[in-house]
Amino acid sequence: MSPQEAAAKIAAQNDIEALPASGVWTPVLMPVDKDYAIDVARFLQHAKALLDRGCHGLALFGTTSEANSFSVSERKALVEAAFESGISPNQVMIGTGCCALTDSVDLTRHAVSLGCKKVLVLPPFYYKNMSDAGLFRSYAALIDRVGEPELRIFLYHFPQLSGVPITYGLVELLLADFPGVVAGLKDSSGDWNNTAGLLERFPDFAVFPGSETYMLKGLNSGGAGCITATANANAGAIRAVYDAWRRGDDTTDSLNEGMVAVRTAIAEYPLVTALKYLAARFYSDPAWRAVRPPMLPLSDAEGADLLQRLEDAGFERP
Amino acid sequence: MSPQEAAAKIAAQNDIEALPASGVWTPVLMPVDKDYAIDVARFLQHAKALLDRGCHGLALFGTTSEANSFSVSERKALVEAAFESGISPNQVMIGTGCCALTDSVDLTRHAVSLGCKKVLVLPPFYYKNMSDAGLFRSYAALIDRVGEPELRIFLYHFPQLSGVPITYGLVELLLADFPGVVAGLKDSSGDWNNTAGLLERFPDFAVFPGSETYMLKGLNSGGAGCITATANANAGAIRAVYDAWRRGDDTTDSLNEGMVAVRTAIAEYPLVTALKYLAARFYSDPAWRAVRPPMLPLSDAEGADLLQRLEDAGFERP
Numbered sequence: 001m002s003p004q005e006a007a008a009k010i011a012a013q014n015d016i017e018a019l020p021a022s023g024v025w026t027p028v029l030m031p032v033d034k035d036y037a038i039d040v041a042r043f044l045q046h047a048k049a050l051l052d053r054g055c056h057g058l059a060l061f062g063t064t065s066e067a068n069s070f071s072v073s074e075r076k077a078l079v080e081a082a083f084e085s086g087i088s089p090n091q092v093m094i095g096t097g098c099c100a101l102t103d104s105v106d107l108t109r110h111a112v113s114l115g116c117k118k119v120l121v122l123p124p125f126y127y128k129n130m131s132d133a134g135l136f137r138s139y140a141a142l143i144d145r146v147g148e149p150e151l152r153i154f155l156y157h158f159p160q161l162s163g164v165p166i167t168y169g170l171v172e173l174l175l176a177d178f179p180g181v182v183a184g185l186k187d188s189s190g191d192w193n194n195t196a197g198l199l200e201r202f203p204d205f206a207v208f209p210g211s212e213t214y215m216l217k218g219l220n221s222g223g224a225g226c227i228t229a230t231a232n233a234n235a236g237a238i239r240a241v242y243d244a245w246r247r248g249d250d251t252t253d254s255l256n257e258g259m260v261a262v263r264t265a266i267a268e269y270p271l272v273t274a275l276k277y278l279a280a281r282f283y284s285d286p287a288w289r290a291v292r293p294p295m296l297p298l299s300d301a302e303g304a305d306l307l308q309r310l311e312d313a314g315f316e317r318p
Numbered sequence: 319m320s321p322q323e324a325a326a327k328i329a330a331q332n333d334i335e336a337l338p339a340s341g342v343w344t345p346v347l348m349p350v351d352k353d354y355a356i357d358v359a360r361f362l363q364h365a366k367a368l369l370d371r372g373c374h375g376l377a378l379f380g381t382t383s384e385a386n387s388f389s390v391s392e393r394k395a396l397v398e399a400a401f402e403s404g405i406s407p408n409q410v411m412i413g414t415g416c417c418a419l420t421d422s423v424d425l426t427r428h429a430v431s432l433g434c435k436k437v438l439v440l441p442p443f444y445y446k447n448m449s450d451a452g453l454f455r456s457y458a459a460l461i462d463r464v465g466e467p468e469l470r471i472f473l474y475h476f477p478q479l480s481g482v483p484i485t486y487g488l489v490e491l492l493l494a495d496f497p498g499v500v501a502g503l504k505d506s507s508g509d510w511n512n513t514a515g516l517l518e519r520f521p522d523f524a525v526f527p528g529s530e531t532y533m534l535k536g537l538n539s540g541g542a543g544c545i546t547a548t549a550n551a552n553a554g555a556i557r558a559v560y561d562a563w564r565r566g567d568d569t570t571d572s573l574n575e576g577m578v579a580v581r582t583a584i585a586e587y588p589l590v591t592a593l594k595y596l597a598a599r600f601y602s603d604p605a606w607r608a609v610r611p612p613m614l615p616l617s618d619a620e621g622a623d624l625l626q627r628l629e630d631a632g633f634e635r636p
């Protein structure tokens with residue numbers, strides 16, 4: 001079978017193109033100035049570079065964008081600036097899940113009003129041990145209030161940070177009442193067994209591992225691709241693995257191995273600060289290191305160690 | 319020694335009146351209507367009843383008020399309504415700590431602009447494992463931006479919900495740079511050892527256990543009183559224990575025992591939903607049971623069980 005035939009077979013099996021989103025998506029770093037305000041110019045430059053390097057889409061205001069460290073109005077202003085600059089709403093997924101239902105509704109309506117139908121929605125994450133029925137009620141109220149049939153919600157499962165897992169039971173409840181609108185899930189748990197269980201239980205659902213480490217495993221089981229922070233530093237290599245898989249290339253596994261080594265090196269440090277350190281380095285622009293509190297930038301010593309680890313992993317800078 | 323002399327001695331030892339806040343404070347339940355919007359009229363009625371029943375002060379928009387389930391503008395509007403209705407800003411502590419520094423600054427400036435200088439401040443709680451230095455930077459930025467020397471910040475330690483503990487090291491850093499302004503701490507950990515350690519290390523600091531269960535132990539070790547959700551149902555009894563302690567009454571311990579039994583009965587259920595159930599019961603007003611998602615109201619069966627437990631604990635309804 002030719003590579004083209006293999007790709008066609010895999011694509012048909014996985015039906016990736018039928019998913020509401022697929023491929024390599026990057027949650028974009030959010031540069032800040034010395035007053036911790038969003039630096040729109042640096043953001044736009046970086047976001048466009050990520051698309052140029054092969055990202056299929058951008059996630060704005062997920063964890064990597066320090067989303068929850070910005071107010072609703074700061075988040076709206078950046079989204080407007082992104083679309084005004086020519087980034088297509090179709091290539092963007094906006095993080096709109098807040099603790100307050102009213103904030104989630106506000107941000108989601110705003111996204112939809114600008115033509116962006118794909119939103120990545122954390123559960124309300126302050127109160128813990130909420131029941132699936134309670135969390136269902138939160139997502140249901142959001143969907144009802146936004147009232148947009150073309151809305152595509154990607155559930156955001158990141159229990160280490162949110163403290164509020166998206167259980168299989170909750171997904172079942174939501175798919176029963178909102179098929180189509182509840183379109184997928186980003187699994188940032190880092191737990192392959194959880195991802196595998198989602199892929200098995202919910203075949204028409206766009207399940208994105210939250211790391212490229214599990215992208216290939218996911219794709220081979222019907223996954224949608226990945227939404228991964230480390231694409232901020234290594235988008236080209238991640239896209240290359242994705243494309244090799246689509247073509248059914250023999251190089252897929254070895255490319256994947258190199259890509260995972262780079263991910264592993266970066267993940268030795270807190271991702272946002274490490275990735276901002278790398279952006280500062282690659283753009284020769286120290287301002288990139290700034291993070292909003294409560295984060296702290298990587299120290300010089302940590303940064304030097306990170307660069308060494310990347311070199312050892314065979315990383316080629318973009 | 320007469321009760322008066324004993325009280326004077328204890329008061330001198332503990333110097334309660336020199337603290338920026340002391341006594342029995344209630345984080346007030348936030349009633350919502352069928353659209354989950356804040357029901358201002360029911361709130362005002364309840365808040366005033368709590369003061370009538372003996373609460374020294376009210377905490378607005380802590381955990382019990384479902385604070386993080388409301389937007390900044392919803393929170394501001396309620397605070398304005400409270401003060402317009404005649405509740406004194408001096409009797410109020412406003413929860414202003416959000417994930418976003420800009421939101422915390424906005425809410426704190428708003429409180430100060432209305433004459434309320436006491437604020438209860440959660441750390442930014444989405445990102446976990448932040449360093450003390452990073453959390454310090456967050457509180458420091460808040461204090462600098464608000465720029466009010468009379469601001470009194472009460473740190474809010476509730477690791478079970480926030481996932482972000484206020485360590486002794488963080489308190490030390492803050493007291494070193496912001497003595498006076500960083501005025502106290504609400505310890506909702508439920509861990510008496512943590513409270514005891516705070517009382518020992520930081521003697522001029524207003525340390526409030528987050529439950530009346532530890533109020534008496536706290537008072538006997540220099541604590542400030544308590545800030546406790548269950549005062550929404552049992553304010554009079556909690557105040558009676560506090561007053562008995564102030565007078566050095568022989569009845570203090572037995573009153574305390576009865577009060578703790580009631581707390582224990584209520585705490586069998588999630589506090590906010592249980593307390594709203596009880597409010598609905600005591601005010602003969604079923605609308606009180608409503609909670610904003612992701613919470614769910616107590617079921618009828620759970621409510622009946624709660625009432626039985628309260629009866630068994632010898633609870634007298636207000």
